[in-house]
Amino acid sequence: MISQHPVEGYAIISADGMIADAAGRMPDAIRNPADQRFLQTELDRAAAVVHGRHSHEGGPRSAARKRLIVTRGVAALAGDPANANALLWNPAGATLQAALEALGVGDSDGIVAIIGGTEVFGLFLPLYDAFHLTRAAHVRIPVGRPVFPGVGPNSSPEDLLARHGLKAGPRRDIDAVAGITLITWKR
Numbered sequence: 001m002i003s004q005h006p007v008e009g010y011a012i013i014s015a016d017g018m019i020a021d022a023a024g025r026m027p028d029a030i031r032n033p034a035d036q037r038f039l040q041t042e043l044d045r046a047a048a049v050v051h052g053r054h055s056h057e058g059g060p061r062s063a064a065r066k067r068l069i070v071t072r073g074v075a076a077l078a079g080d081p082a083n084a085n086a087l088l089w090n091p092a093g094a095t096l097q098a099a100l101e102a103l104g105v106g107d108s109d110g111i112v113a114i115i116g117g118t119e120v121f122g123l124f125l126p127l128y129d130a131f132h133l134t135r136a137a138h139v140r141i142p143v144g145r146p147v148f149p150g151v152g153p154n155s156s157p158e159d160l161l162a163r164h165g166l167k168a169g170p171r172r173d174i175d176a177v178a179g180i181t182l183i184t185w186k187r
């Protein structure tokens with residue numbers, strides 16, 4: 001929790017824990033309409049969305065959302081010339097609280113939604129109040145970008161969430177035909 005904002009993560013992963021292929025592209029096989037509906041509805045209740053350059057959620061309501069774009073390209077915080085609702089943020093130079101205040105959402109309600117990619121998901125592992133992990137059980141990406149740094153043959157995404165103090169909730173089959181399940185992990 002950062003002031004009154006719960007910190008919540010959102011990812012859809014392959015059976016083997018990947019969010020994208022080795023080239024950094026998200027294959028169509030791990031895109032799913034039920035997951036997209038869930039994500040977009042959740043982001044509508046966010047005070048701020050946080051992501052790296054290649055992890056924008058898209059969709060018709062995205063322009064209205066306040067966002068922090070994580071980058072080493074600025075020392076601390078700077079305006080985004082491309083989006084008046086966004087700030088460029090380097091966590092090494094400014095705290096999340098300072099970034100939220102600069103974004104103008106310090107006192108508002110709503111979650112801080114973390115939507116990737118790999119390093120950004122990893123940065124927040126100690127802070128998540130909840131992580132919504134969607135899995136496409138029929139898809140494998142043997143060489144790809146994992147949801148968290150450190151995911152590999154001996155360490156699953158679930159191992160890392162558990163190691164950081166989160167516990168699994170019930171499994172929801174959000175698209176049973178496509179093999180898509182969603183589990184919310186909570187601190």
Ligand SMILES: NC(=O)c1ccc[n+]([C@@H]2O[C@H](COP(=O)([O-])OP(=O)(O)OC[C@H]3O[C@@H](n4cnc5c(N)ncnc54)[C@H](OP(=O)(O)O)[C@@H]3O)[C@@H](O)[C@H]2O)c1
Pocket residue numbers: 010011012013018019020021024025026030051052053054055056070071072073089090091092115116117118119120123145
């Ligand atoms: N399946 C899913 O749920 C999901 C979710 C998100 C993304 N994806 C996919 O994953 C791929 C992109 O992944 P990506 O990992 O390359 O993500 P990305 O969103 O481009 O994030 C990487 C960038 O974040 C910044 N960054 C990372 N760690 C940082 C730190 N400690 N301090 C400051 N800046 C930091 C850097 O930006 P600068 O280079 O500007 O310094 C880095 O290039 C895309 O295909 C995307 O569609 C999938």
